[in-house]
Amino acid sequence: MVSTDTLKAQLQDGVLSSVEYRIVAPLDLLDAPNSKALATQAWPGRHLTFGLTDLPQPGQALSVRLCEDDYPGWIRHEALTALEPAAQSYQASSLTRDQISARLQYVIAFMLAAMDQPNQYLWGGTLGPNFDCSGLMQRAFAEQCIWLPRDAYQQEAFTQTLTNPGSEIQDFTQILETGDLVFFGPIEKANHVALYLGDGKYIHSSGTDQGRNGIGIDFISPSGDAVTEAYYGQIHGAGRIIESYQPQTQSF
Structure with a gap:
């Protein structure tokens, strides 16, 4: 457990x-x-650092950054009980595309198992059983020591581009491989992500605004049920994961 006195002493020591x-x-x-x-969630075993220049007043949250993906956020004072000093600093893994490809079957297995549990869409969710779209993606890959950025638009920028926003999606599935990411949203910015399963199918966590509340499998097709048709009209592009994310920020 971390105390505010500990943080104060470290703050004074710079x-x-x-x-x-x-x-x-x-x-x-x-x-x-x-x-x-909620901005995001973090599961046990992850690392964070504080970004404080002064201790906040009681009731005001503490600024932090997650080490594995550089994601910023704030935690309540009572959440300090969920932290302990790290015995050693986080070390990012360096994986080749072949190593990542060999682990994709386990990434998919994680998502299918998550789908089989009672679940609903949760903005910011990464812990399970409730996930948001990019939270499910990040968690499934992280379970195989493959780190992705947190949000859908960040994940799109991180992957190897297969299609560009606004491009024709005729024969879209011919360029996709199992384990590629499919992105959705307006041309300006992707706001949703799914994992391609092959045979025109993808798995994702979807909200009620698109006709589902939780994890499901849909098709890249202009015709089908309401969810399939809704997402087909929003396809933004696709990308392939060829490396694991390397943290860019060592401190605030």
Whole structure:
């Protein structure tokens, strides 16, 4: 457990932003210091650092950054009980495309198992059983030590581009391989992601605004049920994962 006195001492010594903490219990990260809205979640075993220049007032959340994907957020003071000093700093793995390809079957197995559990769409969800689209993607790959950025548009920028936003999607499936990511959203920015399963099918966590509330399998097709048709009209592009994310930010 971390105390505010510990943080205060590290802050005064000027070392706080370089000290890593290990997460030992499921943790919610908020999207603003005075917000109750979920930005993302972090599971035990992950690392974070603090980005404080002064300790917040009681009731105001603490600024943090997750080490594996550089994702920022805020945690409540009571969440300090979910942290312990890290015995060693997080070290990112370096994987080849062949190594990633060999693990894709297990990534898919994780998603199928998650789909078989009672679940619903949760904005910011990565812990399960409730996920958002990019949270499911990140967690499934992370279970195989393959790290992706957190959000759908970040994941699209990280992958090897297979199609560009606004391009023709005729014969789209001919360029896709099992394990590729399919992105959806307006031409300006992807806001949804799915994993391609082959045979024109993809798996994703989808919200009620698109006709489902949770994880399901749909088709890349202009015709089908309401969910399939809705997403087909929003296809933004596709990408292939050829490496594991390497953190860019060592401290705030």
